[in-house]
Amino acid sequence: MDRRKFMQLSGLGMGALVGAGIPIIGNATTPEHLLETPADAAQKKIMSDIALNAARSKGATYTDVRIGRYLQQFLFTRETKVQNIVNAESYGVGIRVIANGTWGFSATSDVSKEGIAKCAETAVAIAKANAKIQTEPVILAPQKGVGEVTWKTPIVKNAFEIPVQEKIDLLMKVNGEAMKNGAGFVTSNLFFVNEQKYFASSDGSYIDQDIHRIWPTFTVTAVDKAAGKFKTRDAISSPMGMGYEYLDGLASEKIAGPNGLVGYRNSYDMVEDAIMAAKQAKEKMTAKSVPAGKYDLVLDPNHLGLTIHESVGHPLELDRVLGYEANYAGTSFATLDKWKAGNFNYGSKNVTIVADKTQPHALGTVGYDDEGVPSKQWNLIKDGVLVNYQAIRDQVNILGEKESHGCCYADNWDSVQFQRMPNVSLLPGKEKLSVLDMIKGVEKGIYIVGRGSYSIDQQRYNFQFGGQLFYEIKNGEVVGMLDDVAYQSNTQEFWNSCVQVCDKDDYRTFGSFFDGKGQPSQVSAVSHGSSTTRFNGVNVINTGRKI
Template sequence: MKRRDFVQLTGLGIGGMLLPFPSMGNPTTIEAMLDTPLDIRQKKQLADVALNTAKSSGATYADIRIGRYLNQFISTRENKVQGIENSESFGTGIRVIVNGTWGFAATNDVTNDGVKKATLRAVAIAKANSKFQKEPVKLAPVKAFGEVVWNTPIQQNAFEVPVSEKVDLLLKANAGALQNGATFASSNLFMVNEQKYFASTDGSYIDQNIHRIWPTFNVSTIDKASGKFKARQALSAPMGMGYEYMVPKKEDKLQGPAGMVLYRNSYDIVEDATLAAKQAKEMITAKSVEPGKYDLVLEPNHLGLTIHESVGHPLELDRILGYEANYAGTSFATLDKLKSGTFNYGSKIVNIFADKTQPGSLGAVGYDDEGVQCKRWDLIRDGILVNFQAIRDQAHILGQNESHGCCYAQSWSDVQFQRMPNVSLAPGKEPYSIDQMIKDVEKGIYIAGRGSYSIDQQRYNFQFGGTVFYEIKNGAITGMLNDVAYQSNTQEFWNSCVKICDERDYRLFGSFFDGKGQPSQVSAVSHGSATARFNGVNVINTGRTI
C-alpha cells in the first residue's frame, strides 16, 4: 500500500472514531431505562457466583463487571426532529488469571447459571492461552475496599427530563441560528448513563452510577452571490454532568475576545448557535491568512484536542511499549526518556497532570474498571517528563508498585484495558487574563474550537486547525481569518509555551468517543486548560495549493 493511501484510510478511521455512535445497545423505552433490573444485593450475589467459581476452577485472581449502559440520542435539523433513540445494553464480563495468564468471557445471561458458564469459559480461555504465555501476569497490589458506592454528583438526571423539553431546546438553537444568517442548522444531544458493578477476589464490591452529556450543533451559511459557504460547529464541551449543564448560569460565562462568549460549567446552546451563525457569515468575507511565524493564543476548547493527541496518547504505556499501535501508531516518548529524569517535554511553565477525579470531567469516576481508586498524578512537571499512564499489570514495567487507576472497557462485553485518563494543562500561578495575553502579542492569531488535524505514527509531528480564527496585531484583535492551520512537533510546540492564563479561565474540552484498540473501543475523556500562548509557531494556509 502506498503511504498516501495508508494515511488517507487511517485518517478516515481516526475521524470515524470521533463521530457519534448513538446505537450502543437494544432499542428500549424511557420507562424501562428509568427502571432498575437488579438491586445491589442481587449484584453482589451474582458476583460471588463468578468469584467462587473462578477460584474453585484454579484461578488465582478474578473480577466481574455487571454493566447496564443507557444511551439517549436526539437529532434535529432546522425545524424538524430527525430522530430520537433510546438504547440499553445489559450483561456481565468476567476476567480471570489462571496459570499466570488472562482469560475473559462475557454474557447477557445475567443469572446464576449464565454467570457460572461465562466464568468457566473465561477459565478455559486462560488455560488455553497459558500455553503461549512467556511471562506470567504481574498485578500491582490493590486495596480491598469492601462494599462502596460512587455516583456522578448530578443535580438533574437527563433521562428524567421530558424528551419534548430537550427537543424544544434544540429547535430553539436551530431557530436562533437561522434567524441570524444561517442557511442550515442541525443540533444533537447525547446522554449516557453507565451503571457499573465491579467485584474481585481482592475483596472489593464497587457500585458506580456515571452520567455524561454532550450538546452539539453545526450551522452553515451560503452566500448566493459568490457561491461561497462556511460552517461553524458548537463550542460546547461534553461533560460528566446531568441536565443542569443545559441550564445556563451567568457565573459560568466568560467574555472572550471579538464578542465571543465562553462557557465553563453550564452551556447556553441557543446563544452559541446564534453567535455561530453570525461568525459563519463573517467567515465568508474574512481574509485568508498569510503563512509564516505567529504567536498563537489558544483557548481551552481548541487546546484540549492538541493536549489529547500530543500528550495524552503518546504517554499511554501500552502504546509506548508497542503493545498498542492502532489509531495513529506508537509513541516517541520511550521508556529511556522517562528513566533519564531529564527529558524536556515543554517549557518550565508546562505542568500536565492526569486526574480521573476532576468534577464535571468525562473521565470522572471513583474507581476504574479493575477496582483501583482513581487519583491525580503528574505526567510533566516543570516541563520535564516524570510519568506515564499504567494499569495493574503494567506498573511493574515502570518499577512502580501501584496502578494509576486508568483501566476502562466501553461495555460489559469488552475486556478492560489501559485508557487515557483526563489529561490537563495546569493553569498559570499568577493572575493573567485573556485580554492581558492578547495585549502582549504583536503578531498573532487567536484560535477557538476544534478543527481538522493530523499527527504522525510516533505522535510527534502534527498539524492542527480550529473552528474560528482572529488576527492579532499590536495587542488588538483586528478581524477574522480563514484557512489557518499550524504545524509543529510535540517538543518544539510545548517548549514554545510562554504564558498560561490563571485558574479563572480554566475550562474543559472533551472527546465523547475516543477510539483505541483492536477490536476498537471508545471512551470519554476530558482535557482541561486555561488559554495559553505559544510563540513563533509555523502557520500555513490550508486554502492554497502548491
C-alpha cells in the first residue's frame, strides 16, 4: 500500500463508523503523528496551575483540571480487502469547579495561557448560574492530594509503534486462513486506544497517566447456498489493557475445553481462533435445534462476562439506583432499601463479586480515576449478599462512606467525568475444579461459549441471553452441538441458581470496549473476570426453527 492510498483510506468512513456504533474521538491524523508528544508533564503542570489559579480567583472552592490527548487507531478488513484505516487524535483541556456549592464545567481545545484561563473562568460562571436553581450543595468526599505522580499501563510493545502494514498482514492472514477452512465471508478488525491523561486538582494532585487498550476481533460466516442458510462465529478474544504483545503469542496460556474449545489468557492467537471459528461455523449448520426446557448451564467466562456486565455491573451503579440515569438504559432493581437491610440475597453463597480498578491487564485498570482517587478493590456482593455499590466523590456520602470508590471517568477532555463501571468480576471457587470436572456432574445441561444477542429490562432484572456456541451435556458428557439457544431468567433468580465456580486456573476476562452511558453519551472500557460457572435449572427457549 503506497502512502497516497493509505492517506485516502485513513480519512474515509469515519462518519459511517460512528453511525455503526463505533465512536471516533477527535480528528483524522497520520500514524506518525500519533507517536509525537505535544507537551510533557512539566508543561502540563504549568497549564494546570493557570487553570487552578484562574478558577480560585473567580471564587471556586474546588477545581480539577484534565489535560487529555486521546489517540485511536482502528483497522477494518473483509476477505482480501482493507475496508478502512482510522487514525484519530483529540487534544484539549476540561475544567470542573465547585462554586457556591454547585458544579460547573467547561472545556477548550485552545491550550494557550489565555485560552485555559478563560475556560476556567467560564466553568466558575456556569457553576454560579447553576447555583441559583440548586437546592442542596455538593458534598464532596475528602481526597488528600498525592503530589506529582505517574502511572502507565505495563505494556511491552506500544501498538502505535507497530507498522500499519504488519497489522494489515495479520488481518489478511486471519481472513485467508478462515476462508481456507470453510468460511464464506470474514471481517476482521483491530482496535487500539491510548489515553494520555494529566489530572490536577486544588487538593494538591498532579497525576500523569498513559493508558493503553487493545481489541482484536473478527466475525466468520459459513454459508450453505443450497439450503439458503448461514451461520456465524465471532472471535473469542477479550479486549485487554495491554500492548501489542497480546497478539504476539509469546505469553499465551491456552485453556482447553470439551470438543476442542480453547480459551486464551494473557496472549491471543487470532489466526488459530479464526481457523477454529470457520470450522465451528460450518458445524453450526447441522447442529440440533434445542428443545425448550429447564437445563443446568455451564457458562464459559467469555460468555458469562456479558451477563455479569448487564445484571450486576450496571444495576449496582449508584447513579442508576438513585434514578439519575433513568433515560439511558434504565435504573435498577437493587434499590437502597435492599442494601440497607443487610441480608438481600443477590445470589447464592457461591457468588462473591468484586469491583476492582487494580486488576492486571483489565480494561478499566488505571492508577487513579478522573477525580484523582487512587484505584482500589471493594466487594459488591459477598457470599451472595448485596454489600455495596459503585460510587464517586459526590455520591459516597449517601452510603455513609467518607472515601470515594475511585470509579469516575470521562471518555474525552471535553466530556464531564461521572460514575462509570469499574472492572466487575466473579471470584473463582476455592476448591480445585476444572471445566471437565464440572461437566461430569451435569445430567441435562448446555455448555455456552461467547457473547450473543441479549436483552434486559429497564431495571436490569428480567433478561434473555444468547451466545456463540452451544453444546449439549447428557449424563456428564458433551454429546454434540446445539443451535437456537437462549436462556431467560431474572437477576436474583439466576445468581441464586449458581452452584459451582471453577478455580483460579480457569479464570479469564471478558471485556466491553465501547460501553455506553450518559447523556450526551460517553463510552468506557471495562473487563469482567470469572471462571467457568454452573447454574442449575435455568429456563432455555428455542429462538429459531420449530422442532
